[in-house]
Amino acid sequence: MASSSSSFLLFLVFSLALLSSSTSESTSTLSDANDLSFTFYKSKCPNLETIVRSHLQKAFATDIGLAAGLLRLHFHDCFVQGCDASVLLDGSASGPSEKAAPPNLTLRPAAFKAINDLRLLIDQACGQVVSCADVVALAARDSVALSGGPNYRVPLGRRDGLTFATRNATLAGLPAPSSNASTLLAVLQKINLDAEDLVALSGGHTIGIAHCTSFTGRLYPSQDPTMNKSFASGLRLTCPAADTDNTTALDRRTPNAFDNKYYVDLVNREGLFTSDQDLLSDPRTGPFVWRYALDQRLFFARFAASMVKMGEVGVLTGNSGEIRANCSARNAGGKSVWSVVEEVEEVAAETAAAF
Numbered sequence: 001m002a003s004s005s006s007s008f009l010l011f012l013v014f015s016l017a018l019l020s021s022s023t024s025e026s027t028s029t030l031s032d033a034n035d036l037s038f039t040f041y042k043s044k045c046p047n048l049e050t051i052v053r054s055h056l057q058k059a060f061a062t063d064i065g066l067a068a069g070l071l072r073l074h075f076h077d078c079f080v081q082g083c084d085a086s087v088l089l090d091g092s093a094s095g096p097s098e099k100a101a102p103p104n105l106t107l108r109p110a111a112f113k114a115i116n117d118l119r120l121l122i123d124q125a126c127g128q129v130v131s132c133a134d135v136v137a138l139a140a141r142d143s144v145a146l147s148g149g150p151n152y153r154v155p156l157g158r159r160d161g162l163t164f165a166t167r168n169a170t171l172a173g174l175p176a177p178s179s180n181a182s183t184l185l186a187v188l189q190k191i192n193l194d195a196e197d198l199v200a201l202s203g204g205h206t207i208g209i210a211h212c213t214s215f216t217g218r219l220y221p222s223q224d225p226t227m228n229k230s231f232a233s234g235l236r237l238t239c240p241a242a243d244t245d246n247t248t249a250l251d252r253r254t255p256n257a258f259d260n261k262y263y264v265d266l267v268n269r270e271g272l273f274t275s276d277q278d279l280l281s282d283p284r285t286g287p288f289v290w291r292y293a294l295d296q297r298l299f300f301a302r303f304a305a306s307m308v309k310m311g312e313v314g315v316l317t318g319n320s321g322e323i324r325a326n327c328s329a330r331n332a333g334g335k336s337v338w339s340v341v342e343e344v345e346e347v348a349a350e351t352a353a354a355f
């Protein structure tokens, strides 16, 4: 037993030494999304997508709001420090985490719980081989598909980050709902997303809710003149004061269905946030709003394409990062199969360098 495992290790050391001498150092840096693939877990966890889909189908039957929570979680993860599941990390003694920055205050606890539940089910079926970042990306896709939206394929192979983003990085990555289109375009440009991506991705606001404080800046002290007057009157009943603790649907027409009605809202000046409504007014984004309001098939195709693009932002692949055992915390060290392989690989690289 001991000798067979040590000769296996020796074999691993030599094959990895060969590998590391023949491949470039790119595997240990922030890598290109080209490293993700549709078949990444084909042999390691063949039932992965079925496990995620069927668990969420059951979970949404009792809490449809969870779909919106999971979609937003993936967006927050990707926009801050890349899609590395950093959004899931609890803070530590060294400081507050991404979770603790103001935009995260309204991320649903149920969404974090669902990711941890999924990881447990996946671990039981396949062992600890699937990253939390990939689970978040798959859960977002299934939230869209199970709510009536497009069922796109998700390239996989993300690794989990070792650090959480600071409060400041979180604030810089996630624009405020009071942002105009210029600000939004500038924030997205930093991660190589363009005007068409901005309009398509904002269509995520076709499901879910917002708290009064996210939009009452448009009602008090005076009403934003771009807001539809009867829509504004309704919102004042839901939020009699700027800080009323109440919520309203992001898409008033079909609050829980993933469809193109969000754009119909915008055309009627019934967008909830400035960041929504300004997409209609700005000449760089307005034409896309009109197109998606008139053509749901086009919206679905563009949304799916932009989600795949967003899901590739700043991903860690190869042997960067780790496969977290617990999505809410970094590995203590050396626990997972993958971290053992990484250690061996490091030794192998050192050995190779010594020759």
Ligand code: HEM
Pocket (backbone or CB within 6 Å): 065, 067, 068, 069, 071, 072, 075, 106, 107, 108, 175, 176, 177, 178, 179, 184, 201, 202, 203, 204, 205, 207, 208, 209, 210, 211, 212, 213, 214, 250, 275
């Ligand atoms: C473009 C800039 C964006 C801004 C400024 C923004 C802002 C917000 C705000 C303020 C809320 C409500 C928080 C609350 O009051 O509870 C919200 C909710 C939501 N956002 Fe965004 N968002 C943006 C982009 C996105 C994107 C790209 C997606 C996904 C593709 C997305 C998906 C969602 C969902 C699904 C909800 C509802 C969450 C729930 O019901 O729990 N958002 N967003």
Ligand SMILES: *[C@@H]1O[C@H](CO)[C@@H](O)[C@H](O)[C@H]1NC(C)=O
Pocket (backbone or CB within 6 Å): 168
């Ligand atoms: C975070 O941003 C605030 C405001 O811009 C600044 O005063 C503060 O020094 C920043 N903190 C860190 C740790 O960078």
Ligand SMILES: *[C@@H]1O[C@H](CO)[C@@H](O)[C@H](O)[C@H]1NC(C)=O
Pocket (backbone or CB within 6 Å): 179, 180, 181, 182, 183
């Ligand atoms: C957008 O908002 C920024 C920041 O508040 C402001 O400086 C800029 O003038 C605004 N742009 C337009 C076109 O309104």
Ligand SMILES: *[C@@H]1O[C@H](CO)[C@@H](O)[C@H](O)[C@H]1NC(C)=O
Pocket (backbone or CB within 6 Å): 237, 238, 239, 240, 244, 246, 247
């Ligand atoms: C919350 O919103 C509902 C629905 O618009 C409204 O009937 C209710 O009065 C609001 N609650 C408060 C405390 O304002």
Ligand SMILES: *[C@@H]1O[C@H](CO)[C@@H](O)[C@H](O)[C@H]1NC(C)=O
Pocket (backbone or CB within 6 Å): 228, 229, 230, 231, 267, 268, 269, 270
């Ligand atoms: C305000 O909303 C109503 C109901 O959706 C719509 O009929 C009306 O045309 C909208 N007004 C404007 C100015 O868009």
Ligand SMILES: *[C@@H]1O[C@H](CO)[C@@H](O)[C@H](O)[C@H]1NC(C)=O
Pocket (backbone or CB within 6 Å): 090, 326, 327, 328, 329
């Ligand atoms: C996962 O990590 C979090 C944060 O450190 C901790 O509170 C929780 O108990 C851990 N869960 C398990 C199952 O170990």
Ligand SMILES: CC(=O)N[C@H]1CO[C@H](CO)[C@@H](O)[C@@H]1O
Pocket (backbone or CB within 6 Å): 096, 099, 100, 101, 104, 105, 107, 108, 109, 112
């Ligand atoms: C869902 C979640 O983790 N929310 C956290 C956001 O930040 C506040 C303040 O640090 C925490 O109390 C919440 O638990």
